[in-house]
Amino acid sequence: REIEDELRTALQRDELSIFFQPIVDLETGRIRAFEALIRWFHPEKGELAPDEFIPVAEETGVIVTLGNWITAQAARIAAQWPEDITVAVNLSPLQIRAPGAALGIRNALREAGLDPHRLELEVTESLFIEDNHSTANFIQELSAIGVKFALDDFGTGYSSLGYINNYPFNKIKVDRSFVSGKNVGRKSDAIIRAVAEMGSTLEMEIVAEGLETLEQVKAVREAGCTLGQGYYFSRAVPDYLAAMLLAQE
Numbered sequence: 001r002e003i004e005d006e007l008r009t010a011l012q013r014d015e016l017s018i019f020f021q022p023i024v025d026l027e028t029g030r031i032r033a034f035e036a037l038i039r040w041f042h043p044e045k046g047e048l049a050p051d052e053f054i055p056v057a058e059e060t061g062v063i064v065t066l067g068n069w070i071t072a073q074a075a076r077i078a079a080q081w082p083e084d085i086t087v088a089v090n091l092s093p094l095q096i097r098a099p100g101a102a103l104g105i106r107n108a109l110r111e112a113g114l115d116p117h118r119l120e121l122e123v124t125e126s127l128f129i130e131d132n133h134s135t136a137n138f139i140q141e142l143s144a145i146g147v148k149f150a151l152d153d154f155g156t157g158y159s160s161l162g163y164i165n166n167y168p169f170n171k172i173k174v175d176r177s178f179v180s181g182k183n184v185g186r187k188s189d190a191i192i193r194a195v196a197e198m199g200s201t202l203e204m205e206i207v208a209e210g211l212e213t214l215e216q217v218k219a220v221r222e223a224g225c226t227l228g229q230g231y232y233f234s235r236a237v238p239d240y241l242a243a244m245l246l247a248q249e
């Protein structure tokens with residue numbers, strides 16, 4: 001596959017870069033974290049969205065090398081931010097199941113000099129469909145040194161409460177389909193409220209994703225979400241702009 005070969009060389013050619021989208025405290029309006037989101041600036045095709053190449057990277061196994069690079073870069077940049085700001089990195093199931101996955105993360109942290117508490121790994125429910133030892137070990141080993149875990153895209157997969165019961169998530173990210181779009185209404189609002197209620201009891205932060213309007217921000221804050229993310233606050237921006245946003249706080 002053409003895109004596969006290109007992806008292998010994209011790293012060496014410096015075509016990939018990491019953007020950062022703020023995650024905002026809905027009470028204070030202050031930035032609490034940034035989610036790292038990969039971008040590929042292809043010399044001929046222009047900007048490629050992760051949806052166009054992450055699946056290829058997963059199928060071909062390139063995701064392991066790519067993922068290690070992303071975590072290392074994100075950690076290096078986050079190490080320059082104030083100490084109370086964390087960085088969230090998305091992990092593919094395949095990356096987590098690969099041999100030495102936890103070691104790769106630990107090395108990235110050590111090389112960047114980033115406190116493990118300042119790294120949050122975002123995983124989706126699809127990770128647990130194949131419930132195996134390597135997943136459980138990965139999560140246990142890293143949470144033992146302080147790395148945080150967030151359950152991403154919550155509500156789009158199996159949404160089993162068993163995952164929340166069995167794993168040490170400190171955050172749940174409610175999928176943006178509950179916040180915007182044609183299926184938003186009384187039902188989605190009640191679901192967000194229920195998740196937020198659970199979050200407050202279990203001392204988990206609840207992030208509302210995909211916030212695009214002030215109306216949505218008010219609604220999810222009222223429903224009990226503690227954090228928000230979306231174009232209303234900011235798109236994902238290059239690292240120098242992330243630093244500027246922090247300087248303005």
Ligand code: G
Nearest residue numbers: 036037038049050051054070089090091092
């Ligand atoms: O960045 P959006 O901007 O387009 O991202 C689209 C999808 O790609 C999201 O589901 C997101 O989780 C995923 N994604 C973005 N960056 C990364 C990354 O660094 N690693 C992995 N595994 N997925 C990513």
Ligand code: G
Nearest residue numbers: 090152153209210211212229230231232236
């Ligand atoms: O699956 P994950 O949550 O990691 O993906 C984040 C994706 O959501 C990225 O593609 C990011 O660019 C996108 N995103 C972030 N904020 C918004 C928003 O306010 N509206 C929409 N439509 N997409 C958003």
Ligand code: MN
Nearest residue numbers: 035090122152
């Ligand atoms: Mn995510």
Ligand code: NA
Nearest residue numbers: 152153173209
């Ligand atoms: Na998400």
